Amino acid sequence: MAAPTSRRRVTDKVPARRRRSVEKVPAERRRLRDKLPGGRREGGQLPAARWRLLKQDLTAYGFLCAALVVFAFFAWWPAIRNVVLSFQEVNFVRGSSWVGLENFQYIFDDPLFATAWRNSALFSLYALVLGFGVPFVTAVLINEFRHVRAYFRVLVYLPVMLPPVVVALMWRWFYQPDGGLINEVLGTVGLPTSEWINSPDTSLIALVIVSTWANMGSATLIYLAALQTIPGELYESAELDGAGIFKRLWHVTIPQTRFVILMLLLMQVIATMQVFTEPFVMTGGGPQDSTVTVMLLVYRYAFQYNNFGAASAMSLLLLLVLAVFSAAYLRVTRSRQI
Amino acid sequence: MTRSAHRRRVALATTAVLALTLAACSSDDDGGGSEDGRIQLDINGQPPGTDARELAIFEAEVAAFEDAHPDIDIVPHEGFMEPETFNTKIASGELEDVFYVYFTDPARLIEQGYAADITDYLDDVEYLDQVKPELNQVFQDAEGRQYGIPTANYSMGLLYNRDLFEQAGLDPNTPPTTWEEVRTASAAIAELGGGVTGYGECAIENTGGWHLTSEIYSTGGQVATQEGDSWQAAFNTPETTALLENLQAMRWEDNSMGGDQMRSCEDLMIAMGAGQLGMYVAAPDNIPSIVRQYEGTYENLGLGPIPGGQGTLIGGEGYMINADASPEQIEAALTWLQWRFVNPDETERRIQDRLADDQPVGLPMPPTPDIWIDGPTRDSVEALKEANANVPIENVAPFMDAAPTIPGQIEPPSAQEVYALLDNVVQGVLTDENADIGALLDEAETGVNRIYDAL
Numbered sequence: 006m007a008a009p010t011s012r013r014r015v016t017d018k019v020p021a022r023r024r025r026s027v028e029k030v031p032a033e034r035r036r037l038r039d040k041l042p043g044g045r046r047e048g049g050q051l052p053a054a055r056w057r058l059l060k061q062d063l064t065a066y067g068f069l070c071a072a073l074v075v076f077a078f079f080a081w082w083p084a085i086r087n088v089v090l091s092f093q094e095v096n097f098v099r100g101s102s103w104v105g106l107e108n109f110q111y112i113f114d115d116p117l118f119a120t121a122w123r124n125s126a127l128f129s130l131y132a133l134v135l136g137f138g139v140p141f142v143t144a145v146l147i148n149e150f151r152h153v154r155a156y157f158r159v160l161v162y163l164p165v166m167l168p169p170v171v172v173a174l175m176w177r178w179f180y181q182p183d184g185g186l187i188n189e190v191l192g193t194v195g196l197p198t199s200e201w202i203n204s205p206d207t208s209l210i211a212l213v214i215v216s217t218w219a220n221m222g223s224a225t226l227i228y229l230a231a232l233q234t235i236p237g238e239l240y241e242s243a244e245l246d247g248a249g250i251f252k253r254l255w256h257v258t259i260p261q262t263r264f265v266i267l268m269l270l271l272m273q274v275i276a277t278m279q280v281f282t283e284p285f286v287m288t289g290g291g292p293q294d295s296t297v298t299v300m301l302l303v304y305r306y307a308f309q310y311n312n313f314g315a316a317s318a319m320s321l322l323l324l325l326v327l328a329v330f331s332a333a334y335l336r337v338t339r340s341r342q343i
Numbered sequence: 344m345t346r347s348a349h350r351r352r353v354a355l356a357t358t359a360v361l362a363l364t365l366a367a368c369s370s371d372d373d374g375g376g377s378e379d380g381r382i383q384l385d386i387n388g389q390p391p392g393t394d395a396r397e398l399a400i401f402e403a404e405v406a407a408f409e410d411a412h413p414d415i416d417i418v419p420h421e422g423f424m425e426p427e428t429f430n431t432k433i434a435s436g437e438l439e440d441v442f443y444v445y446f447t448d449p450a451r452l453i454e455q456g457y458a459a460d461i462t463d464y465l466d467d468v469e470y471l472d473q474v475k476p477e478l479n480q481v482f483q484d485a486e487g488r489q490y491g492i493p494t495a496n497y498s499m500g501l502l503y504n505r506d507l508f509e510q511a512g513l514d515p516n517t518p519p520t521t522w523e524e525v526r527t528a529s530a531a532i533a534e535l536g537g538g539v540t541g542y543g544e545c546a547i548e549n550t551g552g553w554h555l556t557s558e559i560y561s562t563g564g565q566v567a568t569q570e571g572d573s574w575q576a577a578f579n580t581p582e583t584t585a586l587l588e589n590l591q592a593m594r595w596e597d598n599s600m601g602g603d604q605m606r607s608c609e610d611l612m613i614a615m616g617a618g619q620l621g622m623y624v625a626a627p628d629n630i631p632s633i634v635r636q637y638e639g640t641y642e643n644l645g646l647g648p649i650p651g652g653q654g655t656l657i658g659g660e661g662y663m664i665n666a667d668a669s670p671e672q673i674e675a676a677l678t679w680l681q682w683r684f685v686n687p688d689e690t691e692r693r694i695q696d697r698l699a700d701d702q703p704v705g706l707p708m709p710p711t712p713d714i715w716i717d718g719p720t721r722d723s724v725e726a727l728k729e730a731n732a733n734v735p736i737e738n739v740a741p742f743m744d745a746a747p748t749i750p751g752q753i754e755p756p757s758a759q760e761v762y763a764l765l766d767n768v769v770q771g772v773l774t775d776e777n778a779d780i781g782a783l784l785d786e787a788e789t790g791v792n793r794i795y796d797a798l
Contacts, residue, residue, distance in 0.1 A: 182602030
């Protein structure tokens with residue numbers, strides 16, 4: 006369990022950013038760089054040496070270019086187009102015309118605007134309350150099973166491999182109010198049954214359960230990896246100090262995996278605010294708009310009402326909200342570090 | 344392999360991939376004329392490869408048309424109207440010259456300028472004057488200019504399971520004709536037990552509002568009325584309230600509709616095919632779908648007129664022509680569309696082909712679509728249909744007999760937005776035992792008027 010001591014010494018003394026740079030630069034290149042006059046980073050190197058360096062990097066730049074092209078084509082260009090579209094009335098034949106903030110006016114005037122944002126926010130909140138701890142606890146438990154860990158890992162990750170639409174359709178069957186799997190099981194053990202997606206009161210929670218079930222595998226694997234980097238000595242010394250299982254969890258496990266936990270929390274909020282598949286496949290936003298989410302409205306604007314301007318405006322708004330949230334979140338959590 | 348040789352290969356491969364990507368992105372030149380002087384016509388509407396029988400029929404029709412019209416080269420593409428890809432195809436210039444639409448689509452496609460004005464070409468289109476004028480109107484703008492050709496027409500009725508009717512002691516030859524009778528029949532069928540429900544309603548993804556529209560028409564009501572240039576919601580009436588109260592009673596008092604209400608129309612088709620559902624509102628085109636995909640049988644499926652009978656929603660399909668099409672292409676397109684869809688001269692051959700292939704004949708759908716006005720054309724098509732029917736047409740007789748007396752009405756403006764609001768009314772009644780129908784209708788009315796005010 007214990008990490009090699011030499012490595013631990015490096016880890017303890019070199020700040021994170023620098024450590025990475027030392028490890029990543031190949032020895033050959035470091036030697037070459039060190040031979041150059043003027044130190045490591047200054048210009049004025051010998052032309053021949055410089056050329057060799059450049060030539061060596063060409064392949065790397067080539068691969069980088071390919072990645073940049075792909076990103077530019079499939080991520081940045083569409084994102085920029087989205088910003089442009091949100092200020093236009095879109096027409097693919099006559100050409101689009103600029104309409105200023107009309108698209109934003111349109112989405113603000115939609116009575117479902119507030120409903121959709123509230124539902125998305127509630128979905129994220131419920132997903133945090135219900136779902137955020139589950140993968141962590143699962144990972145801690147699985148980590149305890151030394152010999153069957155691999156088996157459990159596969160088991161927990163299986164739902165992630167199922168196509169999301171299949172998951173949603175399957176849960177629609179589970180949720181059938183009469184004769185569905187879940188109500189049958191609950192009824193058999195004497196627990197109260199529910200209308201699930203058939204009632205505006207429970208529909209959103211029902212979707213959160215599906216989404217948690219389907220997505221917890223990835224988070225569990227990441228936690229498992231993080232747990233395995235915790236040096237065993239920490240637990241040993243905690244145990245010697247008389248810490249019980251919960252104290253060890255609180256004082257060792259959680260602080261040691263803090264960075265991963267904080268990062269996954271941010272990623273989960275970003276993902277759940279964009280929830281679409283579950284309401285689209287399972288409820289179509291109903292009953293009575295109780296599962297209309299921001300992304301579902303974007304879909305309706307674009308593909309049902311044929312209003313690409315409004316769809317882009319709503320997407321842009323979601324992007325801004327999530328960007329501001331992420332920035333604020335990172336700032337708050339970073340300042341608390343150390 | 345040496346390192347430099349390896350690098351050359353990597354570079355070559357990268358170049359090739361990039362070149363391929365760029366080639367795939369650039370659209371090929373599509374002037375309409377091919378090298379041999381034939382007019383090239385890209386069309387969609389080709390059935391998917393999974394539907395081998397329909398695909399074989401389609402391919403045979405294309406071949407027969409090209410034999411008869413050697414100057415036209417038909418290039419078929421798979422698919423019908425998919426809203427997710429339609430705009431992408433338009434934006435990239437990949438939309439076919441002739442493309443399939445539902446009756447819901449033409450109004451906005453005309454407004455956005457995506458379809459060609461074909462009014463000046465229509466004089467030569469044989470038999471088009473025999474098509475019901477209200478179907479042509481679906482493809483016309485306010486000035487009466489026409490942008491497409493209707494090819495099929497459906498109106499909604501009450502689809503029911505004849506076996507379940509018999510088991511429940513009901514007469515399968517006289518389906519309910521009022522909504523109160525639907526309630527009684529639904530209760531009787533639900534009594535059979537075993538998970539069987541009496542009546543079902545589509546409720547999600549705007550289908551709830553779509554069906555409610557048809558049911559509002561059946562009470563003699565309107566969803567929207569026009570005053571001058573503006574539209575107004577017109578569905579908040581005592582008749583609609585009564586209709587919904589009847590639905591509420593079926594769902595909660597009689598408990599004859601089951602517990603799962605968040606269902607799409609496809610869910611109802613599945614339940615109908617499986618013998619788990621007594622009745623639901625549907626157009627005749629549901630019948631072959633249930634038989635082909637969900638193991639129903641023509642013998643067991645009956646179709647009656649829409650209960651209430653004061654009116655019904657008509658839907659249908661047709662083809663429009665790309666705004667970019669050249670005059671020659673428009674002429675070729677109309678030649679194809681007339682020959683393929685508006686053509687009583689080919690009806691007999693098509694019926695024989697279908698009979699030979701064990702495909703249904705006798706329903707108000709292709710090859711005998713219900714698009715003709717009263718007159719010799721209609722009479723001859725109907726006579727051929729009856730003489731050659733291989734499905735029990737007496738099962739759809741209640742629907743066909745009543746059809747001439749039930750006025751067909753088209754969808755309200757901004758139909759999808761309106762349906763989304765009406766979905767809520769249907770869902771409210773079906774999922775909330777204490778739903779306040781008046782409040783639901785008031786809320787929907789406000790929302791619909793807001794949409795119309797913004798037009």
